[in-house]
Amino acid sequence: MLKVENIVIICFILIPYMQPEVSVCQVTTEVNKVVPLEPGGEVSLHTYKGRVLISTWDSSQVDIHAQIEPDDGTTEAALNYTEVNIRASRDFVYIKTDYSKIEKRRGNFFDRIFKSEPPLPFVNYNIKIPQTARMTIDDYKSEIAAQNLMAELSIDTYKGSVKISGSRGYIRLNTYKGFGQIQYSKLEGRCNLSTYKGVIELLFPKGSSFDLDCDLGKSAEIRSEFDLKTMGNDGGFEREYRVSVNGGGIPIYIRSDKGEIHLLQR
Secondary structure (H helix, E strand, O other): OOOHHHHHHHHHHHHHHHOOOOOEOOOOEEEEEEEEOOOOOEEEEEOOOOEEEEEEEOOOEEEEEEEEEOOOOOEHHHHHHOEEEEEEOOOEEEEEEEOHHHHHHOOOHHHHHHOOOOOOOEEEEEEEEEOOOEEEEEEOOOEEEEEOOOOOEEEEEOOOEEEEEOOOOOEEEEEOOOEEEEEOOOOOOOEEEEEOOOEEEEEEOOOOOEEEEEEEOOOOEEEEOOOOOEOOOEOOEOEEEEEEEOOOOEEEEEEEOOOEEEEEEO
């Protein structure tokens, strides 16, 4: 039988690990950097949560403004240990939200069992890229807006929200259960979109012409203001749409297993 004094000793050992961190942070920190980029270069952003704004400007430089701000309950230590890593070469700029120092502090066995971990800070980005630059984003749950991009745009997000407007280049968007909206002012670049159980919404100018190639699982739904025709089943999908809308035009590929697809005119 475990003796009483042994129980008391164990309790005193565990108490420090059960105390919550009380230094809650209310301030923000900023990171600002401008780096050159050759024509046709690529900017790659890897982030977890926060707000992201991507736009273009008439410059051969990438202007990076990042703001690290607390979530409700974020500690001062977590804010201080959050970093924005930036690496740049002539034709490639890499930007990453880095929580690794926080994860190392959380690595203790007793921490993981007995502590309620405070939330990670938000990292908000406002990034201006050259008009010829390609942009890629790897995200978990951020609010992303991309405006007036001229070159290729590629976004992967697990459950974030994405709003793209005024883009003229190729667009690739993949999300598991997030929301994606593309507002077209003019159809110029092809589009490849996929979601497992999220929502993808395309807003077209009235009278738009495009070629739709859409594969939907049996639990997916489509709402369209265009006349679509089901072309039969193939490859395990419940519905397939192969339609040249208003005579056809740029190709738009859409795939979803359980999500919602909205094709709307404005």
